[in-house]
Amino acid sequence: MTTPRRTSVHASRSRLRVRLVLTAGLVGALVAGIGQPATGAAQRHKIGNVELPGIDLGLDRRAVPDAIGGKRPTSARAIRTRDWLPGRVLVKYRSKPDFEILAIDEHENAESTAARFAQRDDVEYAQADYVAHPHFRPNDPLFDQQWNLTAIDMERAWDINSGAASSLIVAVLDTGVAYSTTVYEYIARGVIVGSRRYPPLGRVAVPFAAAPDLSGPNRFVAPRDFIWDDDAPVDLDGHGTHVAGTVGQLTNNGVGVAGMAFNVRIMPVKVLDGDWDFIFDSPNVGTTSVVASAIRYAADNGAKVINMSLGFPPSASIPAVEDALRYAVGRGVFVAISAGNDFEDGNPAEPLAEVAARVDGVMSVGAVGRDLNRAYYSSQRASVEIAAPGGDMRTAGASGGILQQTYDPLIGVSDPLSQPVSEYGPPRFDTFRYVPYQGTSMAAPHVAGFAALLMQQGITSPAAIEAAIRRFATDRGAAGRDEDFGFGLINPRDTLRGLGLSR
Amino acid sequence: MSGRRFTLAIAVLVGGGLMPVAAHGGRAEFQFLQIRPDATSQKVKFGPTPNAPQQPPTTTVATGTTLHARCDESSPVRTPLRAGEVVEIEAIVEGWVHVRLPASGEQGCVRRRALEAIPADVIEQVRRRPDAPRVRSDPSPAPAPAGAPAPGGRAVRIAVFGYGGVLNLAATQSFDAILGESSGPVVGGGGQVAILKGPLRNVFFQVDASQFEETGERVFVSGGEVFKLGIPQTLTLRPLEFTAGYRYEVVRRGADGRPHAAPFVPYAGGGVGIVQFEEHSDFAVTGEDVDERFTSYHVLGGLDVPVWGGLGVGVEAHYRWVPDGLGTGGVSREFNETNLGGATFRVKVGFGF
Numbered sequence: 001m002t003t004p005r006r007t008s009v010h011a012s013r014s015r016l017r018v019r020l021v022l023t024a025g026l027v028g029a030l031v032a033g034i035g036q037p038a039t040g041a042a043q044r045h046k047i048g049n050v051e052l053p054g055i056d057l058g059l060d061r062r063a064v065p066d067a068i069g070g071k072r073p074t075s076a077r078a079i080r081t082r083d084w085l086p087g088r089v090l091v092k093y094r095s096k097p098d099f100e101i102l103a104i105d106e107h108e109n110a111e112s113t114a115a116r117f118a119q120r121d122d123v124e125y126a127q128a129d130y131v132a133h134p135h136f137r138p139n140d141p142l143f144d145q146q147w148n149l150t151a152i153d154m155e156r157a158w159d160i161n162s163g164a165a166s167s168l169i170v171a172v173l174d175t176g177v178a179y180s181t182t183v184y185e186y187i188a189r190g191v192i193v194g195s196r197r198y199p200p201l202g203r204v205a206v207p208f209a210a211a212p213d214l215s216g217p218n219r220f221v222a223p224r225d226f227i228w229d230d231d232a233p234v235d236l237d238g239h240g241t242h243v244a245g246t247v248g249q250l251t252n253n254g255v256g257v258a259g260m261a262f263n264v265r266i267m268p269v270k271v272l273d274g275d276w277d278f279i280f281d282s283p284n285v286g287t288t289s290v291v292a293s294a295i296r297y298a299a300d301n302g303a304k305v306i307n308m309s310l311g312f313p314p315s316a317s318i319p320a321v322e323d324a325l326r327y328a329v330g331r332g333v334f335v336a337i338s339a340g341n342d343f344e345d346g347n348p349a350e351p352l353a354e355v356a357a358r359v360d361g362v363m364s365v366g367a368v369g370r371d372l373n374r375a376y377y378s379s380q381r382a383s384v385e386i387a388a389p390g391g392d393m394r395t396a397g398a399s400g401g402i403l404q405q406t407y408d409p410l411i412g413v414s415d416p417l418s419q420p421v422s423e424y425g426p427p428r429f430d431t432f433r434y435v436p437y438q439g440t441s442m443a444a445p446h447v448a449g450f451a452a453l454l455m456q457q458g459i460t461s462p463a464a465i466e467a468a469i470r471r472f473a474t475d476r477g478a479a480g481r482d483e484d485f486g487f488g489l490i491n492p493r494d495t496l497r498g499l500g501l502s503r
Numbered sequence: 504m505s506g507r508r509f510t511l512a513i514a515v516l517v518g519g520g521l522m523p524v525a526a527h528g529g530r531a532e533f534q535f536l537q538i539r540p541d542a543t544s545q546k547v548k549f550g551p552t553p554n555a556p557q558q559p560p561t562t563t564v565a566t567g568t569t570l571h572a573r574c575d576e577s578s579p580v581r582t583p584l585r586a587g588e589v590v591e592i593e594a595i596v597e598g599w600v601h602v603r604l605p606a607s608g609e610q611g612c613v614r615r616r617a618l619e620a621i622p623a624d625v626i627e628q629v630r631r632r633p634d635a636p637r638v639r640s641d642p643s644p645a646p647a648p649a650g651a652p653a654p655g656g657r658a659v660r661i662a663v664f665g666y667g668g669v670l671n672l673a674a675t676q677s678f679d680a681i682l683g684e685s686s687g688p689v690v691g692g693g694g695q696v697a698i699l700k701g702p703l704r705n706v707f708f709q710v711d712a713s714q715f716e717e718t719g720e721r722v723f724v725s726g727g728e729v730f731k732l733g734i735p736q737t738l739t740l741r742p743l744e745f746t747a748g749y750r751y752e753v754v755r756r757g758a759d760g761r762p763h764a765a766p767f768v769p770y771a772g773g774g775v776g777i778v779q780f781e782e783h784s785d786f787a788v789t790g791e792d793v794d795e796r797f798t799s800y801h802v803l804g805g806l807d808v809p810v811w812g813g814l815g816v817g818v819e820a821h822y823r824w825v826p827d828g829l830g831t832g833g834v835s836r837e838f839n840e841t842n843l844g845g846a847t848f849r850v851k852v853g854f855g856f
Binding site: 156159160457458459460461463464467468471495496497498499500501502503 | 674677678721722724725726728730731733734736738780782784791793829831833835837
């Protein structure tokens with residue numbers, strides 16, 4: 001075991017720091033101007049695996065029943081292309097207690113025939129024998145609280161595409177993901193924040209658990225930690241776990257909440273360092289070089305969609321990241337990027353969003369609240385390309401946030417340096433709760449999951465995915481593209497359904 | 504074939520309708536006799552008559568009988584003949600005599616046994632007549648050169664027909680995006696009334712309906728690239744068309760100097776119609792599928808070829824315009840294609856009455 005290098009505080013981080021684009025619960029947790037330059041490589045040590053008893057981690061694939069009423073017609077093609085069964089109509093005569101099924105020519109239009117029957121005086125009603133379609137509604141008990149999914153008609157979108165497939169990989173470039181159940185040992189240094197002095201905790205064994213509503217066999221692929229330079233991108237914050245949940249939370253598993261593309265595999269890629277990474281003296285912090293490397297890593301390791309709920313300082317010039325994004329797009333990867341949360345802080349430009357706006361296949365995502373208006377924090381700039389639910393708890397309270405499973409905030413894991421020193425102690429990352437967050441960080445993974453559905457449906461080009469998302473967006477605000485919503489609110493159902501010949 | 508005479512009876516399909524035609528074969532060569540389709544009393548003139556017109560020989564109906572359209576018991580009966588009625592003898596073929604009724608000019612066939620015995624000199628006279636056919640087992644009326652008036656018989660001919668063909672759609676890119684091809688099979692049928700007499704002779708009126716139905720996939724189009732979405736999409740076109748046209752009865756002089764009708768009848772026409780257009784797809788809710796009707800315009804042209812009896816076949820080229828039937832949404836808007844019509848090449852089979 002190596003002695004940690006960092007045991008003192010008061011250091012200043014002079015490198016370009018990646019900002020978490022999140023307002024509630026997380027904003028302010030990253031404290032600039034503290035910490036010292038590293039003098040050696042920090043390490044963490046895996047000291048065991050812990051099973052979580054009683055938690056079903058199995059991926060639950062939704063099976064959409066072929067709910068066809070009545071006898072199947074002889075022509076399979078007919079049932080696939082019409083809303084009603086050919087060769088029959090239902091007729092209720094006034095003299096009879098119930099309807100009768102009358103056979104008609106299979107080539108007749110059953111609706112027209114029924115309409116003719118309905119005109120008869122002795123007929124109470126007549127109708128074609130319509131085929132029932134499943135309206136998938138997940139059995140996740142908290143789905144009722146996920147206004148964000150019903151607002152974009154995900155139930156009908158899932159009728160068309162039931163959560164993509166495990167062959168699709170979505171990389172979540174974030175603070176890591178609660179993907180593993182294990183215990184790591186860290187050395188926690190002391191930290192001074194303003195007048196508060198958080199004492200060094202020395203060696204601490206930190207338990208991690210895989211988020212039970214996110215994890216399952218073969219759910220995670222090619223994990224990579226660019227903050228700790230290893231293959232264990234555990235989440236020491238909760239932000240990445242929340243974001244990953246919106247992308248692909250297990251759905252229809254009778255547990256918790258739903259996610260957009262619940263059958264995809266998640267590639268956890270850690271590019272953001274949280275407070276605990278700082279306290280534990282991680283060898284790297286989230287910089288342009290880290291983010292650019294991570295983008296290339298994801299593209300080279302099979303990801304077809306990348307979610308980046310992060311941003312850079314307004315003055316930053318990020319050609320290295322733009323190059324990496326173009327590289328990823330060139331390899332067929334779509335990228336969703338949060339547009340920024342700083343509307344009330346001068347509404348500055350967000351460099352990543354600016355890049356997204358000029359790269360086809362990379363989209364910057366603004367946030368709407370439950371009322372589908374621009375969230376109060378969401379950047380209002382020309383770089384906003386599309387809008388998705390990000391939550392607005394100022395107007396709707398906690399129920400206006402985006403509900404996903406992440407670490408239990410009651411144990412203070414995500415904001416250790418905003419807690420009173422008296423409550424400061426070793427963290428544990430094995431306790432979960434369904435927590436409402438808000439931010440464009442929450443909006444972007446809606447688009448990432450949506451893009452995964454589109455890829456699975458057949459739109460394989462990132463630029464075409466962006467074009468499709470724009471084409472079918474529900475216009476909000478000023479007619480056409482505007483700075484609040486971009487091209488509008490995402491419309492997964494209509495986009496997945498695509499175009500017919502004339503409609 | 505040497506020393507043996509044979510007869511080929513064919514009928515000409517007229518825009519889907521049929522006209523009876525007689526054709527004659529000789530020993531070493533075929534000698535076709537083109538007959539007008541209207542089965543009226545025009546005679547074919549087999550070249551210049553060297554002498555002054557001869558009075559045709561006559562005979563008398565011995566017993567009450569019927570005048571048949573052709574020298575065939577199963578052919579349609581044209582009129583009853585009373586005993587004692589005088590008929591002009593046109594030709595004698597085995598047990599039948601091809602006659603002309605002096606009063607009406609109507610022509611047809613009568614059983615030879617129903618007539619008074621025909622003297623040998625009359626038989627010889629018939630044989631020596633310059634326009635006498637050598638063999639005439641199907642003495643259906645011969646057509647006059649185009650434009651000649653029809654002095655008697657029916658004023659119209661009715662025919663029914665069916666056809667199959669290939670529709671090549673004008674909105675090439677749009678249909679190709681959905682169906683993977685811009686053409687497909689079409690089937691249809693209809694009826695035709697052809698004018699046989701008067702100033703509108705050779706004009707025909709036709710109504711027909713057809714259907715084109717193909718299933719493809721819904722798509723998304725970006726930068727000209729088509730992405731198929733795996734959602735079945737069925738496109739149906741059901742045109743109902745009304746056509747007016749003109750048939751060109753071609754009569755040519757053969758090497759023997761006699762007029763010969765071509766073994767086919769070209770025709771051309773145009774008209775208007777209504778096209779019912781449907782789009783059905785999975786996952787559609789009310790209002791998302793399409794069931795609309797558009798006015799269409801078309802032109803057509805083709806050739807009718809007689810086969811046998813009232814049966815005939817034909818080929819036809821057809822072009823339909825359905826302006827603004829597309830282009831307001833879907834892939835047709837992406838490709839800026841507005842014409843829901845296209846060209847059809849059809850093979851027709853019909854029967855005339």
